[in-house]
Amino acid sequence: MPPKAKAPSFGSQDYWDQRFTTNTAPFDWLSAPEALDPVITEALGSIDDAAPEILHIGCGSSLLSQHLKTHVRRAQQVHNVDYSRVVIEAEELREMMSMNGNVVACTRWSAVDLLDYTSLIGACDLSKYSVVIDKSTSDAISCAEDVLCSLPYAVSSKQRESTDRMVEVELKEIPVHPLELMAVHLALVTKPGARWLSLSYTSERYTFLEGEPTKTEEDGTGNTGIPDPRLLWTVVEDPHTTFHP
Template sequence: MVLIDEEQLDMPPSYGSQEYWNKRFTTEPEPFEWLEAPDVLDPFLRDAIDRSDDPNPALLHIGCGTSMLSYHLRTIVQEPNRIHNLDYSDVAIDLGRKRETELCNDERFEDQQCGCSATSECMRWDAVDILDHQSLLGACKPGAYSVIIDKSTSDCIACCDQVHIRLPYAVDAWSESPTNMDLRRSPEPVHPLHILAVHLALISKPRARWIALSYSGDRFPFIDGLYSSRPHLPGFPDTGTLWKLLDKREMQSEKEPTVDVNGDRVIHRAKTSHWMYALERTEMPLFVRGGHL
């Protein structure tokens, strides 16, 4: 049982802090699953792979944490080095890399839930601040990925603070209209999911799929039909032109509802619902200022 200081109950976790994640994964190194089991997105991931224009599509798993999803992905593709795991926490990345080696050297796991064997290749692992384009490009090539896997990572990023960004932004879309160079800073703070959408678009192929599992039914602010809060800033891409929604569906949790016993009362808690989003990268090109793509 973990005891929590009552004074901390009203304090939300610092999801935008690398220190928070490193501390969490140091004190809780065992595998942890956000929302659902590792195989919950299998039908959508397999469909994305089958529909990819790339015969050997590269998979990017963002916010891998300590989830067993990283190892489960090895059962979906034949070449593990096509799987690239990213996390903000270098502790999580070190744990993931070490756990993969241990699993692949354990005969009990050969050809089972993670497709591991002592002679198999390894996945790629990198600690990256996905909201920093320089950090991201230090590990990922532009236009490299055909499938992005996001198991509640967007939920965590949505909890981060909105930020004022420099204008013109380092990553932008081609436009025939001149950029207003008088603006050096966004007048209003920008939601971090817009920044995430731009950065993921930068490293994705056209028609790449972004498969996301979220607890929210209106997670992405750049999808028309959910809610309109796209920033219209000169020098920052219109995120609504970078991704389009292909599918959104409610998914009933497979977890058994919890039961609390409080004295003589038994309180049954209903099953929860989560949401799957399938987004597709458009053909809108992006470039990095100072270096065209």
């Protein structure tokens, strides 16, 4: 019997860097770039924001990065971010060449680790975005190992910002599921009432948002010391489609 095929290391930065180095052609996961148009249009229409900012997470080499410009007045209202600097640099150059060097006609690009809040807020302003686009990025991040988070954690669900809280507690680390941690971090950079539009392989990806939130301390952290994502996001449609804070 032949050995079982090893699953790709979707949670590894090295995997993505190698993939985007060897395969430079545009590639879209799950569906065509325009598949999310109805929910994007609905989300933008429900937001009281004359110039909404869109955060496209895990953009990769998807044509969606360029298609999103059809939903906004200015190209720079679209911010494409990815774990792999290789693909960010390649796609930014591809767009610049297609726009003949016209920076104003180009979207924004940043290499970001969504599981590291310092990386995220280093590239994205706090409470900035009205819509987050997630086209199978949650699927890839779910394949990563649990993240060891030091306590007390520097992110509070009540303050929605990073902080250097000095508390006299025993320092320790706890493992946190990567998708739960990403949900906490995305709340840092989204506006109240923002939408997180997610297209996923499975509707069971977001079970951690079900049920009642845990009791919290004054700073908004739960019993684990990490903000409870259920205090930050509410499922408003099918679990694999839309959330809002």
